Amino acid sequence: MIGKLIKKIEETKAPIVVGLDPALANIPVSLLAKHISEKGETFEAAADAVWEFNKAIIDAVYDLIPAVKPQIAMYEALGLPGLAVFKKTVDYCHEKGLIVIGDAKRGDIGSTSEAYANAHIGKVKIGNTELAPFDEDFVTVNPYLGSDGVKPFINVCNACDRGIFVLVKTSNPSSGEFQDKVTDGKPLYELVGKMVDSWGLESLDGSYSNVGAVVGATYPEMGKALREIMPKAYILVPGYGAQGGTAKELAPFFNSDGLGAIVNSSRGIIAAWKKEEYKRYGEAAFADASRAAVIAMKDDINAALGE
Amino acid sequence: MIGKLIKKIEETKAPIVVGLDPALANIPVSLLAKHISEKGETFEAAADAVWEFNKAIIDAVYDLIPAVKPQIAMYEALGLPGLAVFKKTVDYCHEKGLIVIGDAKRGDIGSTSEAYANAHIGKVKIGNTELAPFDEDFVTVNPYLGSDGVKPFINVCNACDRGIFVLVKTSNPSSGEFQDKVTDGKPLYELVGKMVDSWGLESLDGSYSNVGAVVGATYPEMGKALREIMPKAYILVPGYGAQGGTAKELAPFFNSDGLGAIVNSSRGIIAAWKKEEYKRYGEAAFADASRAAVIAMKDDINAALGE
Numbered sequence: 001m002i003g004k005l006i007k008k009i010e011e012t013k014a015p016i017v018v019g020l021d022p023a024l025a026n027i028p029v030s031l032l033a034k035h036i037s038e039k040g041e042t043f044e045a046a047a048d049a050v051w052e053f054n055k056a057i058i059d060a061v062y063d064l065i066p067a068v069k070p071q072i073a074m075y076e077a078l079g080l081p082g083l084a085v086f087k088k089t090v091d092y093c094h095e096k097g098l099i100v101i102g103d104a105k106r107g108d109i110g111s112t113s114e115a116y117a118n119a120h121i122g123k124v125k126i127g128n129t130e131l132a133p134f135d136e137d138f139v140t141v142n143p144y145l146g147s148d149g150v151k152p153f154i155n156v157c158n159a160c161d162r163g164i165f166v167l168v169k170t171s172n173p174s175s176g177e178f179q180d181k182v183t184d185g186k187p188l189y190e191l192v193g194k195m196v197d198s199w200g201l202e203s204l205d206g207s208y209s210n211v212g213a214v215v216g217a218t219y220p221e222m223g224k225a226l227r228e229i230m231p232k233a234y235i236l237v238p239g240y241g242a243q244g245g246t247a248k249e250l251a252p253f254f255n256s257d258g259l260g261a262i263v264n265s266s267r268g269i270i271a272a273w274k275k276e277e278y279k280r281y282g283e284a285a286f287a288d289a290s291r292a293a294v295i296a297m298k299d300d301i302n303a304a305l306g307e
Numbered sequence: 308m309i310g311k312l313i314k315k316i317e318e319t320k321a322p323i324v325v326g327l328d329p330a331l332a333n334i335p336v337s338l339l340a341k342h343i344s345e346k347g348e349t350f351e352a353a354a355d356a357v358w359e360f361n362k363a364i365i366d367a368v369y370d371l372i373p374a375v376k377p378q379i380a381m382y383e384a385l386g387l388p389g390l391a392v393f394k395k396t397v398d399y400c401h402e403k404g405l406i407v408i409g410d411a412k413r414g415d416i417g418s419t420s421e422a423y424a425n426a427h428i429g430k431v432k433i434g435n436t437e438l439a440p441f442d443e444d445f446v447t448v449n450p451y452l453g454s455d456g457v458k459p460f461i462n463v464c465n466a467c468d469r470g471i472f473v474l475v476k477t478s479n480p481s482s483g484e485f486q487d488k489v490t491d492g493k494p495l496y497e498l499v500g501k502m503v504d505s506w507g508l509e510s511l512d513g514s515y516s517n518v519g520a521v522v523g524a525t526y527p528e529m530g531k532a533l534r535e536i537m538p539k540a541y542i543l544v545p546g547y548g549a550q551g552g553t554a555k556e557l558a559p560f561f562n563s564d565g566l567g568a569i570v571n572s573s574r575g576i577i578a579a580w581k582k583e584e585y586k587r588y589g590e591a592a593f594a595d596a597s598r599a600a601v602i603a604m605k606d607d608i609n610a611a612l613g614e
Binding site: 021036045046074076078080083115129133134145167170178192195 | 328330331339343348349350352353378380381383384385386387389390391394412413414415416417418419420422423425426427431433434435436438440441449450451452453454455456474477478479480481482483484485486488489490491495498499502
């Protein structure tokens with residue numbers, strides 16, 4: 001699966017992923033109000049608004065980008081109607097040729113991780129029929145439970161040609177509380193990075209592995225060290241834009257082949273309509289603002305990488 | 308919320324929780340076949356079978372126990388129909404007076420953790436209406452992202468009188484790969500335990516805190532150390548039974564007041580019908596086998612604690 005992602009990145013010349021994190025605050029008020037007037041103050045109304053919002057953004061940007069990253073928490077917060085829209089979004093992105101990275105940060109003990117892996121990137125057998133529950137291409141995985149929590153995901157990567165991104169060093173301010181703790185002379189995130197490198201050897205797909213890593217743009221020095229520790233891992237880089245990471249800090253996340261990293265922006269793209277620089281589009285043309293923001297992000301990152 | 312759980316534990320004299328982890332392999336073949344004959348080899352059929360299975364077990368054991376712990380991965384693996392049955396199970400357990408611990412092991416950066424907290428133990432505002440998406444009483448939380456990933460859950464605990472159990476030392480064989488790593492002279496799980504203790508001060512409810520911890524029965528020595536580090540944290544103890552933890556190893560998880568821990572068994576209860584000692588019940592009376600297994604577990608643990 002990582003080979004497919006790389007191909008799409010090369011075709012679009014865009015090592016970027018758009019985070020579809022439709023917190024209600026990111027959705028134009030008039031759009032939500034329209035659906036509330038139809039279905040009342042219900043999860044169904046909110047989910048319909050999210051769907052209309054997502055579809056417009058996908059339609060506006062799908063030709064520019066290789067992949068999207070829906071954040072399942074935002075859909076889970078709208079109950080069952082929200083999760084139905086998560087699934088609808090995954091399927092629609094596939095129709096548009098996009099690769100879908102489900103940002104779910106799942107992880108549990110072995111048999112339970114297997115259920116999560118099947119839920120997100122695998123299949124479940126009912127009688128003699130195999131069905132894909134949510135059918136993402138990649139899913140993010142939390143490594144705190146160790147190898148026997150991660151390996152069921154790798155087994156599914158190999159069985160179904162899918163991929164995972166394992167949390168190594170997250171973009172948030174307090175990620176260092178545990179991840180930076182020094183053990184055997186090295187910070188914990190480097191130990192996790194070494195494990196990602198070793199897990200990755202079990203699922204190679206060309207020059208890279210289906211086992212990637214999440215490393216926040218907000219920690220470029222650590223990104224540099226991790227880039228060396230995990231040469232075959234694709235790095236999913238959150239934290240660009242709204243969280244404070246800048247394009248010129250992204251270079252260390254890439255390998256000398258120009259590959260090896262894909263940079264996420266969520267609010268920076270989907271809530272571009274709220275930003276001063278895109279206000280000219282107006283609330284109704286929120287998707288056009290997203291398209292302009294994707295083009296700007298692409299230019300910003302490619303310029304910084306070209307330097 | 309922890310006060311309510313303690314009250315229920317005292318009323319039932321049962322510091323135990325039944326894990327509702329209905330992997331399809333735990334469901335009698337004839338029950339699944341019946342639903343497949345009605346709805347085909349579909350998620351709907353599997354979800355209907357899970358619901359019939361859960362309801363029968365809940366009806367058979369609800370008067371004996373304070374709480375249940377549905378493992379959401381098993382429901383997520385059946386797609387949207389599975390998650391609908393998760394919600395139906397939560398609601399039905401509430402009708403029967405049971406406290407519901409959602410085993411979801413969620414955790415993310417701040418704003419996303421807030422969405423997960425609202426999804427599972429909180430409320431979401433749509434227009435002027437507040438709605439509870441999944442409405443569990445407690446949810447399990449993964450701490451790998453640090454304080455800003457955990458605090459949104461604590462805020463919701465305080466706003467909605469709910470609770471969390473934070474993963475500290477998990478029951479699986481490779482939990483030590485990261486959790487046992489020594490940093491500043493102490494294993495990481497002790498550092499996480501100290502944080503649980505400190506987070507817990509922000510949500511006290513009587514002698515205990517709404518911020519509890521998960522510590523596996525399979526590591527009793529570590530349980531003893533953690534018991535001292537987190538005096539106000541209730542410990543949710545998985546790993547008894549099927550995973551190898553025994554009753555006499557459970558004493559260190561409890562405080563001298565006889566409180567402070569609640570022991571989970573999942574397969575040992577819900578799949579009791581498959582065990583040699585309960586085979587006499589037969590596949591059709593699987594729920595009676597579960598009741599017998601709950602009574603045996605209660606006796607086993609209370610005897611060990613009384614010693």
